[in-house]
Amino acid sequence: MLLDTNALYWILKGDPRLGPSAREAVERAPSLLVSDISLLEIAIKVSVGKLPAVERLPARLTGLGFDRTGITDGALERLQTLPVLHRDPFDRMLIAHALTESLPVLTADAVFRQYGVRVVDASR
Numbered sequence: 001m002l003l004d005t006n007a008l009y010w011i012l013k014g015d016p017r018l019g020p021s022a023r024e025a026v027e028r029a030p031s032l033l034v035s036d037i038s039l040l041e042i043a044i045k046v047s048v049g050k051l052p053a054v055e056r057l058p059a060r061l062t063g064l065g066f067d068r069t070g071i072t073d074g075a076l077e078r079l080q081t082l083p084v085l086h087r088d089p090f091d092r093m094l095i096a097h098a099l100t101e102s103l104p105v106l107t108a109d110a111v112f113r114q115y116g117v118r119v120v121d122a123s124r
Contacts, residue, residue: 002033002101002104002106004038004106004107004109005041007107007122011026019122021121022106022123032066033103034061035069035093035097036069036071040090042054042057071093074101075093075100078096078097078099079092085115086109091111094112098117098118103118104118105118106119107120107121
């Protein structure tokens with residue numbers, strides 16, 4: 001399961017917006033993938049003051065057993081053909097990645113479904 005940036009941040013911060021069913025899905029998932037695009041988004045938001053820093057982020061991901069994934073050529077190609085239903089470039093890249101690799105995404109963003117992405121609702 002691929003984690004949307006918000007879902008990842010909620011997990012890392014113990015945020016109650018991550019719902020109980022979502023927590024259960026995280027615990028049951030055979031693997032949890034974190035895209036480098038999410039790490040980029042977090043770093044940018046921290047640098048402009050939109051989010052508090054996550055100390056030792058890469059080490060925390062490793063400690064939690066999350067697998068990191070980069071931006072693949074297939075996802076880049078898919079991104080170029082996506083309709084513009086979502087304006088956020090980070091989310092669009094996650095959507096392209098999920099579609100290319102047939103991955104479900106843990107997200108509270110309903111727009112992901114409009115692209116045909118299998119969604120696990122992070123807010124439930």
